[in-house]
Amino acid sequence: MRDTASILPLRVENASFQGEGRLLIDAVSFTIPAGGLTVLLGPNGAGKSLVLRLCHGLLEPSAGSVRWAYSGAGGIKRHAMVFQKPIMLRRSVEANVTHALAAAGLAGAERRQRCGEALARFGLSERATQPARLLSGGEQQRLAIARAWALRPELLFLDEPTSQLDPAATRQIEELLAGLVAEGITVMMSTHDLGQARRLARRVLFLHRGRLVEDRDAAEFFAGPQAEEARAFLAGELIW
Amino acid sequence: MDFGAIFQAAFALMVGLDPTFLAIVSLSLRVTLTAVFIAALIGLPLGAALALSRFPGRPAVIVCLNAMMGLPPVVAGLVVFLLLSRSGPLGPLGLLFTPTAMIVAQVILVVPIVIALTRQIVEDLWAEYRDHLRSVGLEGLRAIPTLLWDGRFALATALLAGFGRASAEVGAVLVVGGNIAGYTRTMTTAITLETSKGDLALALGLGLVLIVLTLMINAVAFGASRVGARYAG
Amino acid sequence: MTLIDRRLLLAAGFSAGLAGLAFAQTPAASPPAATTTPSETRFITVASTTSTQDSGLFGHILPLFKAKTGIEVRVISQGTGQALDTGRRGDADVVFVHARAAELKFVEEGFSLERKPVMYNDFVLIGPKADPAGIAGSKDIAAALVKIQEKGAPFVSRGDKSGTHIAELALWKAAGVDLDAKKGPWYREIGQGMGAALNTAGAMGAYVLSDRGTWLSFKNRGDLVISVEGDKRLFNQYGVMSVNPAKHPHVKFNDGKLFVDWLTSPEGQKAIADYKIDGQQLFFPNAAQAGA
Numbered sequence: 051m052r053d054t055a056s057i058l059p060l061r062v063e064n065a066s067f068q069g070e071g072r073l074l075i076d077a078v079s080f081t082i083p084a085g086g087l088t089v090l091l092g093p094n095g096a097g098k099s100l101v102l103r104l105c106h107g108l109l110e111p112s113a114g115s116v117r118w119a120y121s122g123a124g125g126i127k128r129h130a131m132v133f134q135k136p137i138m139l140r141r142s143v144e145a146n147v148t149h150a151l152a153a154a155g156l157a158g159a160e161r162r163q164r165c166g167e168a169l170a171r172f173g174l175s176e177r178a179t180q181p182a183r184l185l186s187g188g189e190q191q192r193l194a195i196a197r198a199w200a201l202r203p204e205l206l207f208l209d210e211p212t213s214q215l216d217p218a219a220t221r222q223i224e225e226l227l228a229g230l231v232a233e234g235i236t237v238m239m240s241t242h243d244l245g246q247a248r249r250l251a252r253r254v255l256f257l258h259r260g261r262l263v264e265d266r267d268a269a270e271f272f273a274g275p276q277a278e279e280a281r282a283f284l285a286g287e288l289i290w
Numbered sequence: 291m292d293f294g295a296i297f298q299a300a301f302a303l304m305v306g307l308d309p310t311f312l313a314i315v316s317l318s319l320r321v322t323l324t325a326v327f328i329a330a331l332i333g334l335p336l337g338a339a340l341a342l343s344r345f346p347g348r349p350a351v352i353v354c355l356n357a358m359m360g361l362p363p364v365v366a367g368l369v370v371f372l373l374l375s376r377s378g379p380l381g382p383l384g385l386l387f388t389p390t391a392m393i394v395a396q397v398i399l400v401v402p403i404v405i406a407l408t409r410q411i412v413e414d415l416w417a418e419y420r421d422h423l424r425s426v427g428l429e430g431l432r433a434i435p436t437l438l439w440d441g442r443f444a445l446a447t448a449l450l451a452g453f454g455r456a457s458a459e460v461g462a463v464l465v466v467g468g469n470i471a472g473y474t475r476t477m478t479t480a481i482t483l484e485t486s487k488g489d490l491a492l493a494l495g496l497g498l499v500l501i502v503l504t505l506m507i508n509a510v511a512f513g514a515s516r517v518g519a520r521y522a523g
Numbered sequence: 524m525t526l527i528d529r530r531l532l533l534a535a536g537f538s539a540g541l542a543g544l545a546f547a548q549t550p551a552a553s554p555p556a557a558t559t560t561p562s563e564t565r566f567i568t569v570a571s572t573t574s575t576q577d578s579g580l581f582g583h584i585l586p587l588f589k590a591k592t593g594i595e596v597r598v599i600s601q602g603t604g605q606a607l608d609t610g611r612r613g614d615a616d617v618v619f620v621h622a623r624a625a626e627l628k629f630v631e632e633g634f635s636l637e638r639k640p641v642m643y644n645d646f647v648l649i650g651p652k653a654d655p656a657g658i659a660g661s662k663d664i665a666a667a668l669v670k671i672q673e674k675g676a677p678f679v680s681r682g683d684k685s686g687t688h689i690a691e692l693a694l695w696k697a698a699g700v701d702l703d704a705k706k707g708p709w710y711r712e713i714g715q716g717m718g719a720a721l722n723t724a725g726a727m728g729a730y731v732l733s734d735r736g737t738w739l740s741f742k743n744r745g746d747l748v749i750s751v752e753g754d755k756r757l758f759n760q761y762g763v764m765s766v767n768p769a770k771h772p773h774v775k776f777n778d779g780k781l782f783v784d785w786l787t788s789p790e791g792q793k794a795i796a797d798y799k800i801d802g803q804q805l806f807f808p809n810a811a812q813a814g815a
Contacts, residue, residue, distance in 0.1 A: 108424055127427065137422035140440040149436065153426040201426070376613030376771060384773065386614050387568060387599060468599035470568075471582070486718030487577050488743030 055120040057128050057204050058084040058236060060105060064114035067100055075100050076260045077114060082205065082238060087231045089247045089268070090240040092257035093283060098240035099134075101257065102207045105238070106131045127154075129205040130198035134213055136190035138182040143174055146182045147197050154201055168200035172226065188219025195226060199235075206230065208239035212246065224250060244284065248272055256280045300495035304502070310472070315499065318476040321389055321463070322456045325396035330449055333401045337408025338434040341416060352409065358402035363395075364461030370395040371465050387468040392476070395462035400452035407448035411441045443518040450511050457504060566595035567778045570607075570615035572686055573716040575761070576600035578736030578805055583798040588785055594778050602685030602716070610634055610764070613771030616779035619786075621686035621734075621761040635764035639787050640815035642795050642806040646690060646757040647738055649721065650676075650730040650750035664754040665698035672700050675709040677729035681720050682712025690759060691732045697756060721747065734759055736805040760815055761806075763787070786810070 060082040067075035075097050082088060082105075090098045103109040104116055106129060139146050144165050151161040169175045172192050177185065182193060191211055198206055208227070212220040227250060231237055241247055247254060251268035256277065263277040275281050303311050340351065372378050374386040374394070385391045415437050416423075423433045438445065460478035467474035469483060477500045484493035575581055576598060585596045599609060603620040610618040611634050618635070620626060626638045648667060650659070656676040658667040671678055681688040695702050702710070713723055717737040724731035725745040733741075738749070751757075763786055765779035785791045792808035799805065809815050 106425065108421065131421075131425045133421050137419060139419070139422075139436070150426045153423075153428050153432075376773065381613070382773070387597065468568075468597070470597040470599060473595075473597050483577075485722070486573070486716050487737075488718055488722060488741040490743055 056084060057118045057120050058082065059119055060129075060205065061117045061119075062101075062105065062114070063117070065101075065104055065111040065116055066113040067097075067104060067109060068112040069100075074260050075104065075111075078257075078260075078262045079114075080255055080262060080265055082236065084204070084236055085231075085234070086252040087227065087237040087239070087250050088253045088255060089251035090238065090255045090257060091244075091247050091251075091283075092240075092242065094242055095259075096257040097260040098242075098257055099209050100260075101255075102131065102209050102238070102240055105129075106207050127201075128203055129207065130201045130203040131207040132191070132194045132198050132209070132211055134210040136187075136194040138185070138190055138193070141182060142179050143182050143185070143193055144169060144178040146193060147200050150197050151200055164200045164202075168196040171199065172196040186219075188215050188222060191215060191219070191223055192226065195223070195230075199230070203235065205236045205238065208237065210240055210242070212241075212243070220246070256283070258283075296491045296494045297498070299491040300498040303492075303495050304499055311496075311499075313472060314475055314477055314480050314496075315503070317389065317474070318457065318478070318500075319503075321392045321476060322396060322453060325393045325400055325456050326449055326453045328393070328397050329400035329404050329452055332397070333404025333452075334408050334438055334445065335434060337405040338412045338438055339431065340405065341409045341412035341437075342430060342433060352406075355402050355406045355409075359406055361399065361402065362461065363399055363459035364465060366398045367395050367462030367465035370398065370462070374466065386466065387470060387474060389467070389474055391466040392463040392474060395466045396456040396459070399459060399462060400456050403452045403455060404448055407451060408438075408441075408445060411444045411448065412437045415441050443515045446511060446515055446518075450508065453507065454504065457500070564595055565593055565778065566597055567616040567775050567782060568597045568599065568614070569617045569619055569782070570599050570601060570605075570609040571619040572603050572606060572621060573600050573718065574621070574687065574734040574737050575619065577716070577718050578734070578740050579800070580736065580795070580798055580806060584786075584791070584794045587794050588782065588791070591785070591790075592778075592781055594781065596782060600716075602681070602683040603687075603689065604684030610766050613766065613774060615766065616775045617763065617765050617782055619761065619763045621759055622689045623760055623762060625686075625689065626762045626764060629764060633767055634770055635767050638762045638764045639783060639810060640812065641761045641763050641786050641810055642792075642808045643758060643760045643815070644735050644806045645752070646687070646732055646759050647735050647749045648730060648751035648757075649724060649733050649738060649747050651728040652746045652748050653728065654750065655728075656730065656750075659748075659750050661751050662753045664694055664751050664756055667751045668695060668698040668700060671730055672705055672709075675707065677709050677711065677727055679720050679724040679727065679729045679731040680710060680712045681717065681732075682714045683716070685716075686759070687717060687732060687734060694732070694756060739800045739803055739805055760809075 062081070063079050064077045065075060065079070066073060066077050078101060090101060092098050100109065104111055139149060141149065147165040147168055148161045151164055156164070169178055172195065174189070174193055174196060177189065182190065185193060212223050215223065224246065227237060227239070247268070254264070254266060254268050254271040255262060256264040256271070256275070256279070258279040264271065264275055264280050271280070272284070275284060370391060371386065373380045374383065374391050375381055376386065385394070416433065419437065419440070423429070423436060428436060458478065460482055463474070463476055464479050464482060467476070467479065469475050469479040477496055481493045481496045484496065571581070581598050589595055599606070599615065601609060603622045603625060606618055606620050607625060607629050609615045610629065618629070619641070629635055630638050648664060650656070656667070656671045656674050658670050661667050680691060692702070711727070711729065713720060717733060718741065720731050721733060721737070721741050722743060723729070725743060725747050728746070730750065763783050765776060765783050766774045768774050768776040787810035792810055795806050795808045796804060
């Protein structure tokens with residue numbers, strides 16, 4: 051039975067993360083309300099991936115907290131994540147989807163139904179019985195998104211989802227993401243691609259060396275960022 | 291020794307379908323396959339659990355298992371012999387000098403191989419799958435079925451290595467089986483016996499048969515894993 | 524957590540499936556006794572020597588015994604010392620060996636109620652055709668052994684406490700050769716069975732003491748021939764004993780006794796006398812001979 055209470059907003063308060071003896075994320079605070087697409091922007095090594103992992107629960111903050119408005123029933127997560135390099139199980143396309151649904155505790159009939167919907171929604175129905183690892187890079191990432199979508203997340207995290215794709219495949223993924231937002235799914239993604247951030251973002255979190263240096267509406271951010279690091283990044287001067 | 295005679299003897303054995311010979315071959319296969327099957331039931335889950343767990347002393351356990359892969363079969367045989375002898379702790383079971391005793395000894399030989407190779411295979415796969423599996427809530431022991439299934443082709447090779455060790459060894463089955471004609475005589479113990487009787491042609495003939503059988507099983511498994519690997523990408 | 528249960532089940536099923544997949548026709552783990560014969564099969568376990576096994580005697584007489592009684596005889600062939608130990612541990616129902624003194628000790632220790640003589644064959648001294656010790660054709664085993672030692676001609680000893688090994692040591696003693704003092708590179712203890720000893724002797728051009736049965740059925744003779752035979756001291760007596768149920772209650776005393784009685788009956792004795800290789804009789808029944 052699906053709970054109706056929302057897990058959003060997500061509140062991150064003074065979250066820090068220490069790894070290999072160094073402070074990699076330094077007291078980051080922000081809130082993700084329901085709706086829209088938030089881009090986590092910043093140069094390579096800024097800690098974007100770590101922040102997403104802290105939010106998704108793959109990492110525990112060494113200080114501070116990550117809190118959901120409602121922690122859900124039965125321990126089932128209502129947020130999902132798609133990784134930079136699509137992780138494809140050594141199984142068929144549909145088995146990749148049904149496996150995730152089985153892990154979420156869904157019964158066989160519902161797994162098949164949701165899987166069919168997801169593959170149709172993302173144009174993968176014809177590929178259903180093919181080995182997932184033989185798909186092209188773009189198709190693999192599409193399958194990863196379909197797999198996450200089938201879990202019916204309220205919030206979807208994506209970690210640089212297009213950084214390994216060619217421009218055509220990138221364009222396709224971006225269209226898909228816009229469609230997800232239109233569907234009412236809240237999206238938070240990281241990217242170091244300014245063009246992509248401009249095309250997709252409603253809101254920008256700019257991260258630099260583990261610190262959140264700017265958190266603003268996307269239009270305002272691109273019109274004139276406040277922080278000096280962000281200005282340098284927009285000007286193409288900041289490498290890391 | 292005349293090699294022509296040896297090959298003739300081997301050929302006559304294989305083509306003639308001598309019932310005694312067939313009984314020996316079928317017992318050998320039955321014992322070894324059963325041992326590998328049981329070793330898989332034990333070793334696959336344990337190897338996977340070892341791959342995913344972290345505890346003090348884990349490196350020592352891994353080193354021990356790797357060393358156990360080289361355990362001399364006759365030592366495994368001796369341990370089983372002492373356990374199963376009527377004067378040993380498990381004597382009342384009356385299992386010494388039975389095919390079951392041979393299976394037990396071979397399981398002891400094969401389990402370390404299966405565990406050690408499974409650990410390696412599952413650990414590599416876990417490194418690749420970790421983020422996704424944890425994301426969908428499969429952590430720790432709950433990740434094991436997925437990892438075993440997705441590693442099935444590599445794991446089949448691990449089982450094959452175990453099969454090779456078990457089917458080739460003679461030390462353990464000789465000690466615990468007793469090489470009883472028609473009951474616990476396997477290909478390897480028969481080879482030992484024929485050698486000691488000076489019937490080298492028959493011994494080498496049996497040896498050739500053993501090699502051919504092992505080749506056939508490996509070829510089938512290799513073909514299956516190639517097909518599977520193509521599918522899995 | 525039905526999911527976890529299902530997954531665990533899957534894991535077990537998968538392991539099973541994988542093994543089955545890789546090796547078609549894997550039999551399901553079958554109950555122990557059913558592996559080759561149904562558990563109702565009536566059988567006894569006999570610990571015996573490599574010489575009776577390697578000579579092919581059992582292959583000849585056991586089917587006759589089974590046809591008469593329906594009892595299958597499972598033979599573990601070991602050296603005499605090892606076979607007696609197998610009986611002592613209770614891992615065999617009957618012991619059938621050839622070392623009279625050791626057998627009597629076994630009875631004395633209470634591991635058997637009675638030892639019965641069955642048959643004899645004789646030992647022969649085997650050596651290379653070249654005959655480096657110059658003893659070929661002799662009928663005096665003691666003199667031959669002295670010569671071997673004096674010339675340092677290679678000699679292979681079983682060295683495994685088998686009946687043949689014990690008999691060999693007794694012959695050295697009879698020849699007056701103190702092995703502990705005279706042992707050198709010429710005296711090679713291999714710790715293996717009769718066939719292996721013959722193989723080794725053939726490969727090294729050495730002398731070796733063998734029972735005649737194993738020698739006659741041995742196929743890899745190469746340059747080996749009989750050097751010395753016919754000395755009464757080469758006489759080799761076999762005895763049979765069923766294990767005492769007072770020591771090991773689980774032993775199949777009645778079926779074992781049936782086997783012992785059959786071996787020493789006129790019928791069993793005839794079966795032994797009938798076993799021949801190339802027309803030569805290997806074993807000479809003498810169950811009726813007092814003191815054998």
